[in-house]
Amino acid sequence: MKNLFLVLSVVMVLFAATGSAQANNIPPTNKADELAYIKNLIDKNIDYPYMCDQFECGLVKAQFIINRDQTIDVVAINGEPELTTYVKNQLKQVSVAYPRLIGRQFICKFDFRSA
Numbered sequence: 001m002k003n004l005f006l007v008l009s010v011v012m013v014l015f016a017a018t019g020s021a022q023a024n025n026i027p028p029t030n031k032a033d034e035l036a037y038i039k040n041l042i043d044k045n046i047d048y049p050y051m052c053d054q055f056e057c058g059l060v061k062a063q064f065i066i067n068r069d070q071t072i073d074v075v076a077i078n079g080e081p082e083l084t085t086y087v088k089n090q091l092k093q094v095s096v097a098y099p100r101l102i103g104r105q106f107i108c109k110f111d112f113r114s115a
Contacts, residue, residue: 027098037098038106045094049086049112057112060087065105070096075105083112 028034049057060079064072072091077084087110096102 027100034101034104035106038096038101038108041094041096042091042108046087046090046110049083051082051086052112052114056114057083060084060110060112061107062087062091062110063105063107064091066096066101066103068102070099070102072096079110083110 028037051057058080060077060083062074062078062084063076064074067073072094074088074091077088079087
């Protein structure tokens, strides 16, 4: 009985430990998951611009589409010219891991205002 309990405990610990690691690799299955994935991807890949340390920065709003090669193509963008160029260049470097998102359009707002 003790052996069974020990085995079950070890299995549960291993299952719990690998579950969180694998959660990031699960493809998005609905629109909410897709939005969360894109938001997380952008948060990881878009850095706060150094130019905003020197002067007041504002908002940038970008509409983009996921291309067949799983890169991001900006369709429309609004904001200060320096920031829009920065955001476009940063988005070009992002690669989307899931082919299911090819052809999907997203709108994202970047807030570079100081707190």
